[in-house]
Amino acid sequence: MGSAHSREADARKHEDHEPEEEDFLISSSNGSGRAHEILKHDDAFAVIDTHGDIGAFGDRGNGFFHNDTRYLSRLELLVAHSAPLLLGSALDATDLQLCADLTNPDVYAEGALVLRKDAIHIYRTSYVRENAIRQRLHFTNHSSEDVKLAVSLVFDCDFSDIFEVRGMRREKRGTVNRQIQSSQSVIYAYKGLDNVVRRTTVHLDPKPVSLGETAALYYLHLAPKQSAKLYFAAVAESRHAAKPCSYVKGLRDAHRTLRRAEHETTSVSVSNSELDAVIKRATSDLRLLTTSTEDGPYPYAGTPWYSTTFGRDALITALQVLWLDPGMARGVLRRLARFQAQSHDADADAQPGKILHEMREGEMAALREIPFGRYYGSVDSTPLFVLVAGAYLQATDDRDFLVEIWPAVQRALEWIDGPGDPDGDGFIEYARETDSGLSNQGWKDSQDAVFHRDGSLAKGPIALVEVQAYVYAAKVWAARMANELGDVARAESLLQQAEALRVKFERDFWCEDIGCYALALDGEKRQVAVRSSNAAHLLFTGIANPERAVRIAEQVLSPNFFSGWGIRTIPASEIRYNPMSYHNGSIWPHDNAIIAAGFAQYGLCDLIQPVFDGLLDAALRMDQQRLPELFCGFRRRTGRSPILYPVACAPQAWASGSMLHILSSLLGLRIDAASRTITLKSPRLPASVGAITIRRLRAGGGSADFVLKKKYRSVIADVTDSRGGAKVIMA
Missing domain, CATH: 2.70.98.40 (Glycoside hydrolase, family 65, N-terminal domain)
Structure with a gap:
């Protein structure tokens, strides 16, 4: 969940572990x-x-x-x-x-x-x-x-x-x-x-x-x-x-309170009773994890140990369910803007403009016996903040909120171009400032998650592959926000920066030897030439060359990556692959959902179904039909259930949002609030789905109810109600 400082047991079994991080290990003794x-x-x-x-x-x-x-x-x-x-x-x-x-x-x-x-x-x-x-x-x-x-x-x-x-x-x-x-x-x-x-x-x-x-x-x-x-x-x-x-x-x-919330939010029901149970469990768990804060609803990362404010987790969760509940994204953005770093603090890995990683309110945090009172050690929360702000605007046309949040967006962009890129090479990178901070600061933050082809750990500062893609998307979204505010010059500058990043990224990160983008660049600007699910996140952002995007999609669905239950974090061919590892061979539902959204972005719609079916089958074999934070990456065997990771959070926010995210990708769902248009682009309805009924789906000031069903080889939409000028179109 991007919170591995407290659950790196698998990583620490390697001889080159860092013992100071063992302080945050969860005891599993009962x-x-x-x-x-x-x-x-x-x-x-x-x-x-x-x-x-x-x-x-x-x-x-x-x-x-x-x-x-x-x-x-x-x-x-x-x-x-x-x-x-x-x-x-x-x-x-x-x-x-x-x-x-x-x-x-x-x-x-x-x-x-x-x-x-x-x-x-x-x-x-x-x-x-x-x-x-x-x-x-x-x-x-x-x-x-x-x-x-x-x-x-x-x-x-x-x-x-x-x-x-x-x-x-x-x-x-x-x-x-x-x-x-x-x-x-x-x-x-x-x-x-x-x-x-x-x-x-x-x-x-x-x-x-x-x-x-x-x-x-x-x-x-x-x-x-x-x-x-x-x-x-x-x-x-x-x-x-x-x-x-x-x-x-x-x-x-x-x-x-529950009945009121159900009446006010978008609802999804599916004719397939098994899938419907999985969807209901996911929405129920998200409701459980969402906390009413002074800034609005905020999804806490997971129970029991992460029931608090996390930046990356909440931003990705808000993005997953933006189509269902845009109010969550508004609450997340407002809260993270309020806690955006204002000054430099080495102990907290904070620089001005940086977005929070984790916040704790206990006695040990107050006394700084742990570094996580307000801790900023995630390199991707800041570009994700900008990305979610832009996506929220498109889904809601909430211009008043854009005016409110824009100063925080500008400070985030200043961090990306400033402290986030200390050597000025155009890529943002991380290196912890004290030994008490996280050694790795992407979503795979285990101590051994970034390694070279020979298994040696990469030394920083490290520029992660997916983080550069998030920056690219952040600048594209920021350009749209600037245009909305009438700052045409700023918008044009941001688009030029995004294009320059795309060109440089293709040159420096593509590794023909592995037919994939490198996992990272290390501190000496050497490629970390390892295949990873991180590289497939690029498709979601649109930064990848189309031909290379297809090659990556084919790779992650090959048996080397795809276990039958889902896409592993790294393939079985990599030297540190271990299906029982936290980040080096396990299966993370949110990771799979982001990859599936990338398939939809590049028009690879038929590739979404294997991911959807694998995770659905896994969920149906889990306790309470609930996808956990992660599970082991062992190959699927006939008559066997997926193998659980012992201390995975369940429920966990971005795991709960995963099936909802993939469902929106299957439907090719796009919401343009300004025109009050709901577009379904090349929707797919696998046999495992049946008919889908969606009620109160909002598009700006309007909303619509509709039913999607398969007719011969096509998918048709029957709009049963429309309010406020909302339109549902097939594309």
Whole structure:
């Protein structure tokens, strides 16, 4: 996901690893072996096991988190002093609640069986809302006898920074104070070394028989078929007090918000039920990951460890779903403009005009024990920012926002031509300024992701192939924006710069020996002559020579690259290929989606289907039909599922957006908001798709509903409704 500073385990197995980056490795150690689910709302999320517990049996990675701090480290239900048995567990259809069905084990007293298992059904539901995790426990006696049952809830807070949870050790930390506030509540307060006081308030309803600092005890007396309910809430507070809210009210508000969002955004439904389930899962996961910020909706990169503001991830996600939800792109651009670097800061790899890579709000970030408080170590976020700003304008005709964002676009262009190109050779490049920064700063930011043909690591400053293409596209889009603002001279200058870059790029990056553009130029301006999926990103931007674009497309769909599930990051023929590697042989859905969009850009529409079918088949074999951040690049075998990458984020924003992105490429979708025109250029409908119904697709001030279906060998569009002058045309 372009966040590999914390997950470079595979890269570090090489003898030339850089040990200082091991500090950011995620610990995968678990105690119970229970599966877990993610619940999230805005800046709060919970990693909770399928029983509804947190931290049971030493599951160290679980917890309820807010702004990179764990506000609840343990929550465990005990029935008759034992863990209940799991009958089943799943997220509800809206992904708002985890619903777990539990029952009691056999209960003995003085060697005699006093309660047979399966007598009590426990329906335990959990959700996260308004900086709180809330649970409802519904007990029903299904036996024919009265039951007296001891029920305990055990809880605690450690206020660990998320990087501590991920495995980092600290020499010093603040202090936790625990205090029983009332007969139904306990308050935990942590004064950090950053002098911020963080609090968790635990509420219980009804009043327990006894309440301690870390446990509550109830005695339930249930007649046959009788039920009882218990409620638990843990509310996180740091700089702002949380709003009081009951379980029922919070859930009702969440459903209302969901229904409103569904009514306001574009919807896609597919006649093929399997694909429809994949699409619904993707849109649901994107909704889960999108946080309401003061700047607008912003897709956080992924859960559990990347539930925060990332630049590159959000920009690519916004681009993937621009046709469905342009408001996301506006929120992303506005937020990144606000946090655009204003000055030089070597520790943060920041220069004026550069766009943010990652932002953290925990104690360790505030104390600079980690470099990611506001960290700018990505070379591609800045050109992508300009590119997305231009694409947003075309999709919305939002000129007022263009006026607002244009100063940030100009500063980004100044960085591209200035600090981004320190030697003035016309290519932007990266080299970290301190040892604490990322050694590689493209989307493949593993320590071993940029290497020469003999396997030796390339030394910087490094000019990545896809980044030059992003710059080319950024300048083309910036020219269009300048024209819109009436600055014709600036527009012409930007187009001339883009053309000069294209010519120089073709000369310096094409490598006939491998029949591909080189992965990069190293610090000595030598070609890094390695085939990579990076080179296929060029098609998306339009910089590639058409004949060479076809050669690249054919390469990435050859068995050397294409596993049957998707396109690998590097082909099996390269020396560092490893299908279990994070960046050197794995399959990334977003990478495939960008490549498929490039096929559409060059009119190679028939080549999109193998990528689409491979990822669809993979998704159908994944848990909950959800594409993860990445999976292993092993060759597809009959009767076998794709092999998972152990610590891949799921859900993850640009993975969730991938199938939606490829679907728009299949349809040849182009939106011109100024003319309120929706164009479908050479659309393709594979058998795996069937008919597609799209509602409320916006084009400027208009929108349209239409159905696409196959008729003989052609695709036809049936426009069922049109508003505000929107037009749907086939081309």
